Amino acid sequence: MVEDFPFQNFKFKQLITDPEIYLQLARHADEYSSQYNQDPLALAHSLYKEALSLETNWRNYIQRLVKMVIIDKKATLLSDSNKPIYTIENIEDRRVRGRGRFIFKVFDDPISAEIEFAIGRYLQSTITQLNETNFSVPGSSGIFPLEDGKSVHVQVCSTGINFAEKVRRSKKYLEQKIEEMDEESKKRTQDNIQNLNSIVRYTAFIHVMGNKLVKEIQGIQETPYRDRTIQKEIIKEFPNIIQISKRQNLEEKVKKRLNTLLLDTEKDSSIAVKKISDHLEPILYLLENSCNWVINADAHPENWFVNDFGGNPETVQRIDCEVRNMIPQQVDLVNLLNFLGKSILSSLPVKIAILYKYAYFYNNYSLMENEDQKMVHKIAKIVRLSPTQTNVDNIMDKMSEIEDGFRQYEIFGNKGLITDLNKFFIELEIATIYRAITLSGAWTERKKPKYKEKRQEILKTAEEAGRFLTDWIKDLPLEKDYFNPLTEGLKELREGLE
Ligand SMILES: Nc1ncnc2c1ncn2[C@@H]1O[C@H](COP(=O)(O)OP(=O)(O)O)[C@@H](O)[C@H]1O
Ligand SMILES: [Mg+2]
Incomplete structure (x- = not known):
């Protein structure tokens, strides 16, 4: 032809x-x-x-590409960690509607595909409204049902690299002590910390926007939001999105993952697993009743694309907008922070500054529509006393001032804001333990050596969290060995896996 x-x-x-x-x-x-x-x-x-x-031509065009990918198999497999993701290499011309390559994400479950598409669209429209110009979601070309019941989500390929990969590539620079770093290492470290700052900020953004959508789903009438119509439209157009307001069943999930650990045929972990299982109650209770619940943004570092060195370190693209349910907000933060290993967060001030940034943006995005803007600005001024983004040296000195600032948010009443930073940090340690158990279970299931090896590392973070909680508890009317058996169980599990 x-x-x-x-x-x-x-x-x-x-x-x-x-x-x-x-x-x-x-x-x-x-x-x-x-x-x-x-x-x-x-x-x-x-x-x-x-x-x-013309919209219909465009859809036909993409439909044909889907056929090429799925039926004629003229594509490259990009990833198959959970579901196959393909890309077509040969349409790299950016003049075509400013679009570059496409990725094709194949879902077994059409509802998850629909939710991913809907959340992507929802975020993109709220990003535009709030003028968050450094943050974006790659454009979607739609969902294409296949004959076998599966669905393909076609999306533009993100530029840059995923943040986990970037940190991995700069590991040799990061592993040096700050004092001993040369210029290149310092630059890379700062660049990574800036990326992380932006990612943490946009994690807060997604959590807050998700909360607003969930409130709309649940029919809770709050202060009228400027962007309420977006939420209404999304729910109307994608009714399956109501699923995202389900809470994750923490106990069921953690018990299921502990069971998977038991099935690891190489090692018998039954004694350690039982010990952990018998002492989970306080962790589950605190996560369930004390934390703010948010949509599970899956803030894992592989889900954010950033510039490689040289570009603006504040520019972030979010891929993977698949949301299944709600979780305690610290669990999602642990998803982000604990994957980065010690390297980037080796210093406590950096870690505290990052967490504090999250809390700050979480509160401020939550109050964006509040009528009392004057008060919001006043508090923002107080908590903004923190050091600039990468200069974290004096954050410890200013911590009490910052904590005072956060307490002022209490005047907004029970809006689920973060008003007590200390409590927020403690809950993060609790979430660390929960996430370490569920992840090491998941990594057993996947039988991938690459992940299996990382179980010890993640369990180690949980032990450290357990010890932190033991120290912290000294000032409370609780038995001083409250968290000890759990911490011991985690240690035994880790040692057993070696
Ligand atoms: N829009 C995209 N642009 C570039 N790479 C992508 C895109 N979507 C997915 N990928 C690649 O595929 C991997 C898995 O995709 P993701 O959407 O996160 O699926 P999963 O649900 O399996 O985590 C990502 O880490 C990334 O490397
Ligand atoms: Mg992902």
């Missing part, structure tokens, strides 16, 4: 992956170019763009 195209030597040919569209355009281009004496390549290109700009 393509052979009778008169301009087949032109590079333009490579742009078009669908021979039919290609041929049609070619005929037009040929006809018009002789008629108007124009450059046929330019003309064909503009016709092509014109054709695609």
Whole structure:
């Protein structure tokens, strides 16, 4: 078919992956170019763009790409950690509607695909409203059902690299002591910390926007939000989204993962697992009743794309908007922070500054629509006394001032704001233990050596958290060995896995 195209030597040919569209355009281009004496390549290109700009043509076009990927298998497998994700290498031309490569994420469950698409769209519209210009979600071309009941979500491929990969690549720089770092290492460290700052901020953003959507789903009438119509529209257009307001069953999940650890045939972990199981109650109780619950943004570092060195370290793209349910907010933060290993968060001030930034943005995004803007600004001023983004040296000196600032948020009453930083940090340690158990269970299940090896590392963070809680408890009317058996169980489990 393509052979009778008169301009087949032109590079333009490579742009078009669908021979039919290609041929049609070619005929037009040929006809018009002789008629108007124009450059046929330019003309064909503009016709092509014109054709695609019609929504139905665009959808047909993507539909054909989906067929190429799924049925004709003309694609590269990008990732198959949970579900296969493909990409097509040959349509890299950015002139086509400013779009580059596509990725094709194949879901077994069409509802999850729909929710991912809906959340992506919801976030993108709230980002626009709030003028968060450094944050974006790659554009989606839609959901395409397959004949076997699966669904494909087609999305633009994000530029940059995922944050986990970036940290991994700079590990050799980060492992040095700050005092001994050369210029290059310092630059990379600062760049990573800036990225993390932005990611933490946008995690807070997603949590707050998710809360607003959940409130709308549950029919709770709060102060009218400026963007309420967006929430209404999303719920109307994607009714399955109501699922995101379900709370994760913490006990069920942790027990299930502990069971998986028992099934690890190489080692018998039954004694340690029983010990952990018997002493989980306080952890579960505190997570359930003390923390704020937010949508599970899955803040894991692989889900954020950032610039490689050289670009603006504040620019962040969020991929993977699949949300299943709600979790305590610190559990999601642990998802982000504990994957980075010790390297980037080796210093306590950095860790505290990062957490404090989260709390600050969580409160401020939550109050964005509040009528009492004056008060919000006043508090913002107080808590903003913190050091600038990467200069964290004096944060410890200012901590009590910052804590005072946070207490002022109490005047807004029971709005689920973070008013007690100390309590917030303690709950983070509790979440660390919960997440370490559920993750090491998940990593046993996946039988991937790469992950299996990381179980000890993550369990170690849980032991440290257990010891922190034991220290902290000294000032409270609780038995001083309250968390000891649990911590011992975690240690025994870790040692047993070695
Ligand atoms: N839009 C995208 N742009 C670039 N890479 C992507 C994109 N979506 C997915 N990927 C790649 O595939 C991996 C898994 O995708 P993700 O959407 O996070 O699926 P999962 O639900 O399996 O975590 C990502 O870590 C990333 O490397
Ligand atoms: Mg992911």
